[in-house]
Amino acid sequence: MAHLQPARPRVSLSKKFANFTNSTAGLDLTLRLIHALAIIAAEVFIDNAIVVGCVTAASQLALGRRYLRLFSFVGCFERVRNVLAGDAPLAGSVLTTMELVESSCLGLYLILESLTILHDMNIWLVSWYTPILIEGNKFWFYAICTSIARTVGMLLFGLGTEGKLQKANPNTDEKKGQEKLSPSTPVPSTTSLLKLLVADSCDLTLPASFLGWVNPGGLGVGCAMVVSTVLPWGDVWARVQQ
Structure with a gap:
């Protein structure tokens, strides 16, 4: 007699959140x-007290978040x-170069931003605060542009889809006589790529x-942030529930 698996307890919405x-x-x-x-509210409301509160909150x-x-x-x-060590599963030299550029630029942005956090905390005020943030945001801009270029390449030219399927051990059964294909790494769906493209464009x-x-x-910055925040929300929500 087959043993019935006990039903998994239903997780409440509060637990998921x-x-x-x-x-x-x-x-x-x-x-x-x-x-x-908060940024949108600061632009929409007219009352000065509310605007000041929203600006402070933002x-x-x-x-x-920093x-x-x-x-x-x-x-x-x-x-x-x-x-660089070849440990990352990337297909082709084009994607490898884009990944190097994106990760390098993003890392430079983050480390430059981290150098200014004591200034923002009013602990150590420095004269080079603004120039550092300007250069850091340039690197952030370059990183996002690289991500957009990579996503467009994957959508239009199929970059990264070649080599995603590799041959497994051939079936020894002569009646079947066909080789099986097994995915080495999952290929991003068109929907996920489009969501990434829109989110990066907003960012x-x-x-x-x-x-x-x-x-x-x-108002435009706030709306762009809302869109680029909501788009990956479902994927992150599903991932953390596993």
């Missing part, structure tokens, strides 16, 4: 959404090391507006 916010990625997305809404949330990524540059440079307005290259205004 706790799992989400207890993860670094989930907590950052949550704070980022509140941060974006500033403090931005600083709080604590979460204070040492994230280590992961970026570790990624660069893995790619591009953040360093560009800081550098003065575009002027979307506070």
Whole structure:
């Protein structure tokens, strides 16, 4: 007699939300959404007291989110090391080069941003605060542009899809006589690539507006942040529940 597997207990929504916010990625997305809404509220409301409160909240949330990524540059440079060592599963020299450029630029942005955190905490005020942030945001802009170029290449030219399927051991059964194909690494779906493209395009307005290259205004920046925060929300939510 077959043994019936006990049904898995249903996880409550509050438990799922706790799992989400207890993860670094989930907590950052949550704070980022509140941060974006505070920026939008500061542009929408007319009452001066509310505007000042929203601006203060946005500033403090931005600083709080920086604590979460204070040492994230280590992961970026570790990624660069893995790619150079051949440990990263990337297909083709084009994707490898793009990954190196993106991770290097993102790591440089994060380490330059980390150098200014004591200034933002009013602990150690420095004269090179603004120049460092300007150069850091340039690297962030370059990293996002590289990510967009890679995503477009994967969508239009199939970059990264070649070599994703590798031959497994051939079937020894002469009646079948066919080789099986097994995926070595999952191929990103078109939907996930489009979501990434839209999110990166929205994120591009953040360093560009800081550098003065575009002027979307506070409302435009806030709306772009909302879109680029909501798009990956479902994927992160599902991942942290596993």
